[in-house]
Amino acid sequence: MPTLALTRRLPAAVEAEAARHFTLRANPDDRPWTPADFAATDADALLCTVTDRLDAATIAALPTTVRLLANFGVGTSHIDLAAATTRGIAISNTPDVLTDATADLAILLMLGAARRAAEGEAMMRARAWTGWAPTAMLGTHLGGKTLGILGMGRIGAATATRAAAFGMTILYHGRREQPGLPWEFVADAADFWPRCQALSLHAPLTPATRAIINADTLSRLPAGAILVNTARGELVDDDAVIAALRSGQLAAAGLDVFTNEPAFDPRYASLRNSFLLPHLGSATTETRTAMGLRALANARAFFAGDPLPDPVSQ
Ligand code: DGY
Numbered sequence: 001m002p003t004l005a006l007t008r009r010l011p012a013a014v015e016a017e018a019a020r021h022f023t024l025r026a027n028p029d030d031r032p033w034t035p036a037d038f039a040a041t042d043a044d045a046l047l048c049t050v051t052d053r054l055d056a057a058t059i060a061a062l063p064t065t066v067r068l069l070a071n072f073g074v075g076t077s078h079i080d081l082a083a084a085t086t087r088g089i090a091i092s093n094t095p096d097v098l099t100d101a102t103a104d105l106a107i108l109l110m111l112g113a114a115r116r117a118a119e120g121e122a123m124m125r126a127r128a129w130t131g132w133a134p135t136a137m138l139g140t141h142l143g144g145k146t147l148g149i150l151g152m153g154r155i156g157a158a159t160a161t162r163a164a165a166f167g168m169t170i171l172y173h174g175r176r177e178q179p180g181l182p183w184e185f186v187a188d189a190a191d192f193w194p195r196c197q198a199l200s201l202h203a204p205l206t207p208a209t210r211a212i213i214n215a216d217t218l219s220r221l222p223a224g225a226i227l228v229n230t231a232r233g234e235l236v237d238d239d240a241v242i243a244a245l246r247s248g249q250l251a252a253a254g255l256d257v258f259t260n261e262p263a264f265d266p267r268y269a270s271l272r273n274s275f276l277l278p279h280l281g282s283a284t285t286e287t288r289t290a291m292g293l294r295a296l297a298n299a300r301a302f303f304a305g306d307p308l309p310d311p312v313s314q
Pocket of ligand 1: 049050072073074075076098231281282
C-alpha cells in the first residue's frame, strides 16, 4: 500500500477510509505542520489542507518519495503550484462537495452583516439590551438590492441562486461570461462596482485578484454597501476595508477568511459593523467528510495509475 501522510486530523469516517487504502502517517495532535515536518515526511503522498504553507522552499525540501499533494479543499493558493509541477508532484483538490456549505455561509454573512447580527448578539451576551425600540439596531434590507458576485464559479453561482430567492438582483464580473446563467455579466469592472449594493467575493487568489478590493474599488461602490468574503483574505486590502467600515462607505462586512489566518487584523474585532467568522465556509460534518473522501478518491486514482478526478494545474 502507498504511504499517505495526513497533515491534520480528519473526520473519523475519512480517517477510517484512509486506513483501508493507505499506510498512514497521522498527526494525532492535529498540530499544523512546520517546514521541518514536511521535510521529514516519510510518505508517497500528502493529504494537505489550507493550513499547510507549501511554498517553493518547503516543496523543494520534500523527500523525493512525495509524488502527490491531495488537497483537502478547493482553493490551492497555499501551494506553490509551479514549484510542485517543476518537481513532478501532482496536485488535486476537492471541488463541488463544498459548494453548498460555502454558499450557505456567504448568505449567513450577508444577512448577519445587513441585520447587525453580531452587534445584537454581543449586546445580549453583555446583558446590555434595554428593550425594543422603533429606531433601535436598524439594519439594511437585502430584498430589492443588487448583489455583485466577483468570480462566478460554482460557489458564486450557488450564492447567487440563494440571494435571488431573497429578492436580490444579481450581477457578476469575472474573466469571462459563463454560458447559460440567468444573471447579468458585467464585462467592464468600471461598470460593475457602482452597481454593487452588496458584493460577495468568490474569485480564486491569483496575482490579478490579490487586494482587488482596495481603496479605489471600495470608493466606486455605492455608499453603504455590504461586503462579504468567503474566498481568501488576501483578496482584500485590510487597511482599505477597515477605513471603509469606519467611514460608512461600507455599511458592514461579513468576513470568513483573513490574511495571515488565524492571526487576522485585530482592528476588525473592534468594529461594530464587522461580522467575523473563523473560516467556517465548508465546516459541516457532511461537507468535511465529503471533502476527505474526495481527496482520498484522488489519491487512490493516482496510485492506481488512473487520471486524477480533480487535477489542479498551474
Ligand atoms: C477551501 O476549500 O478552499 C476552503 O477555504 C478550505 O480550505
